Structures are given as structure tokens and as C-alpha cells.
Amino acid sequence: xxxYFWRNCCCDPPLPAGQCGLCKNCRVTQTSETPQTKxxxxxxxxxxxxxxxxxxxxxLAPMAGVTNKAFRRLCREYGGGLYVTEMVTARSLVExxxxxxxxIEHDDDEKIRSIQIYGVDAVNVGKAVRMVVEEDxxxxxxxxxxxxxxxxxxxxxxxxxxxxxxxxxxxxxxxVKEAARNDIPVTVKMRKGxxxxxxxxxxxxxxxxxxxxxxxxxxxxxxxxxxSGQADWDAIADLREAIPDVPVLGNGDIFSAEDAIAMVExxxxxxxxxxxxCQGRPWLFGDLQNxxxxxxxxxxxxxxxxxxxxxxxxELLVETFGDELKGLREIRKHVAWYFxxxxxxxxxxxxMATVPDLATFREYLSELDHSIGYPGEAVEGPRGRxxxxxxxxxxxxxxxxxxxxxxxxxxxxxxxxxxxxx
Ligand SMILES: Cc1cc2nc3c(=O)[nH]c(=O)nc-3n(C[C@H](O)[C@H](O)[C@H](O)COP(=O)(O)O)c2cc1C
Numbered sequence: 001x002x003x004y005f006w007r008n009c010c011c012d013p014p015l016p017a018g019q020c021g022l023c024k025n026c027r028v029t030q031t032s033e034t035p036q037t038k039x040x041x042x043x044x045x046x047x048x049x050x051x052x053x054x055x056x057x058x059x060l061a062p063m064a065g066v067t068n069k070a071f072r073r074l075c076r077e078y079g080g081g082l083y084v085t086e087m088v089t090a091r092s093l094v095e096x097x098x099x100x101x102x103x104i105e106h107d108d109d110e111k112i113r114s115i116q117i118y119g120v121d122a123v124n125v126g127k128a129v130r131m132v133v134e135e136d137x138x139x140x141x142x143x144x145x146x147x148x149x150x151x152x153x154x155x156x157x158x159x160x161x162x163x164x165x166x167x168x169x170x171x172x173x174x175x176v177k178e179a180a181r182n183d184i185p186v187t188v189k190m191r192k193g194x195x196x197x198x199x200x201x202x203x204x205x206x207x208x209x210x211x212x213x214x215x216x217x218x219x220x221x222x223x224x225x226x227x228s229g230q231a232d233w234d235a236i237a238d239l240r241e242a243i244p245d246v247p248v249l250g251n252g253d254i255f256s257a258e259d260a261i262a263m264v265e266x267x268x269x270x271x272x273x274x275x276x277x278c279q280g281r282p283w284l285f286g287d288l289q290n291x292x293x294x295x296x297x298x299x300x301x302x303x304x305x306x307x308x309x310x311x312x313x314x315e316l317l318v319e320t321f322g323d324e325l326k327g328l329r330e331i332r333k334h335v336a337w338y339f340x341x342x343x344x345x346x347x348x349x350x351x352m353a354t355v356p357d358l359a360t361f362r363e364y365l366s367e368l369d370h371s372i373g374y375p376g377e378a379v380e381g382p383r384g385r386x387x388x389x390x391x392x393x394x395x396x397x398x399x400x401x402x403x404x405x406x407x408x409x410x411x412x413x414x415x416x417x418x419x420x421x422x
Pocket of ligand 1: 063116
């Protein structure tokens, strides 16, 4: 058995995995039996986002209900990158809703405090950005234009919005202008468009570049696709080619370090944005770090290590929400993701999915067969949301013009309510 050093071991110099016992991080070991051979190193320089440098060009995709402080901490402990909050609406920030202010909080050791804002009104987005900047609440702001949820798009919000070029331009310009007060970089994240006949990404990217954004992230799917089918990496390559002067970030279907390498090689992008692939697998960021350093070592945790990780995740959620029951409610959805592909019985999974407190969770986790090692392929590949394409839901006549009409502007008022991600 080879000994590996755990990246975040608190000792100086770091001790081999499993030998420290002082820091919780050391409980997670790289169990790969293969030596850490050097493989082809990706020739990808650090990602420049305005005044910031992200050494490892990897971004944790904003995911509503997932990428809170607790989950970001687990991911950050494995590797470098940029770790974005869940999305908040501009309106809720301006109204100073406590839940939104909680969402944009960061741990003290989050070096680049990155947040994502979603808004449908340029004035409100400007106000929200100004508030964040004046109160020093973030170092980077991403704008979300990718939400495919019908109840939002049918009002003209989410991924319907970039179709209206005047509105899109005004929102991005206002955000960039307000953020410039403290030299805070703004990025945009979007989908390819509404459907294959109504693509917007190239136009939107040019508008965003001209407005002064620091990077453009593209999820290679249309609104119509939701999470179905395969992300179109060719579109990401097209964007990279069309906008040579701004960093382009590729998003969609990165479920392993090898996928990230493939996307970089196929598209020439400047960084990868990883969403569903890390659900229940924060160690994916360790694999990505290794891949970007040219190492073939990959994390292959057995049941015991997964159990430790999920318990720690629950503890951190309790800390984040300051409430044991709320924290445990939050961990429930993660249970299925963590044990995806592991031979864990249905009854035990069900019990864990309704676990009421940490002590009971610990008890349930001890009932697992801790001798089970990494199951291999069953754990790998696509995970999380998938489903089928959905007919785009848009306001009447939305596609008739790329300029926002007065009636459409009125309809947009409620397009920030009940938004739950992209
Ligand atoms: C549960 C969930 C929540 C999401 N929430 C957001 C969000 O708040 N903001 C956003 O821009 N995208 C959101 N997304 C989309 C992801 O950021 C990402 O674009 C998408 O999952 C595609 O990347 P992937 O194939 O790596 O998962 C969400 C996706 C999921 C699965």
C-alpha cells in the first residue's frame, strides 16, 4: 500500500494520509494503489478574472440548495479553484432578506468570495451589486442567465432573458459599472439559447464582452434541453473562437477529471465549470487538481470514507444553518448522491433520508458495511438531474422581437419570485 500525503494536512510538513489524526482532513485518503505517475500536464495557465488569479482553472458551478458554505468547504479542501455561492435574486438582496444575506456569506478562509446574482431588472441588479460592493460582501460576482424553469421563463426571466438584447445589455452594463467602483470582476453564465432555432450565446457573449465582463461561462445546452441529452461542447469551442479576448469557461457534463481534460482539449477554453459531477463527491475537486497538475492519482473512497465525509457534511450544515434539524433536513438529499453506486440497502438509505438528528445519523452510518471498498464504474459517469427536453415556456410573442416591449417589461416583474437555479 502506497502512502500518500493529504493535501490539506494541518501538519508542517504534511504527514502521510491517515497518520496525522489531528485534522479531520487526514481521515480521507487517496486509496489508489497505482503510483502517482506523471501524465501529460494540461497546458492551461491560471485563470485571470480581473484582478484575481485562480491558480487551478476550475469553478464550482453555482447550484441552488447545494453550494452553500458547508459544501464549498468540503470541495475547497480537496483542490484549488473558484467556489461560487448558490444564486440569490437581486430583489431579495436589495430587500435585505436574511436568507439571501446568509447565502452570500463566506468562511473567513474563502480567498475569492464569489457570489451569483440573478435579476431581471437592470436598476435592481445595479442596486444589488452596489450594495454588495459598498458593504464589501464579495470579491467576484457572477450573473445567472441560465435558469430553464418554466415558471420563470414563461415570464421572460432565466434563460429566456438573453433573447431581449436591450434588457440583457442593460443588466450586464449596470452590474459591471457598479462593480467597477471597487474593481470587482463580473462574469456571466448562460445557456446556448432557447432552442436550436433561437440561439443567443454568441450575441450575448459579444454584448457581455463589450460591457466589460471578466469571463463568460457557457452551459452547452438550450433552455429546451433542460438537463437532457448531452452538453454541446462544439458550441463551447465556437464561443472560444468567437471571443478570443475574454476568458471562456466551459460547462456541462464534466463528471470526472478525464471529462475536464477532454473538454479543455476539445474546446480550448480557459477553465471548467463543474456542477452535478461533484454532488456527493466533493473529492472530484481533488481529482481535478491532480489532473491539472499532471498526476493520475484519483480519489476512490470506500464506504467508510464516504460515511465519514457525509457525517462531516451534516455537521457543517448544522453549523451553517445554526439549527440541527434544518442541517439534517439539508443532508437528506445528499444521501442518495453520496451513496450513488455503493451497495447500500434501500431500507438504510430510506432511514438516512429522514434522519432527525446527528446522533441518529451517526448510528445509521455505523450500520453500513465499512469494509466495502470503492465500487468502480457504478459510482462514475453522469449523476444528478437529467430528464427529458421540455417545450420552452415563454411569454406570448416573446420570440417576435429581440427588443423588450412595454407589456413584456411588466410581465417580468414577477420573474424573480420562486427562482431555484439554472
Ligand atoms: C441542483 C441544481 C441547482 C442549480 N442551481 C443553479 C444556480 O443557482 N445558478 C446557476 O447559474 N446554475 C444553476 N444550476 C446549473 C449548474 O450551475 C450547471 O450549469 C448545470 O448543472 C450544468 O453543469 P453540469 O453538467 O456540470 O451539472 C443548477 C443545477 C443543479 C443540478
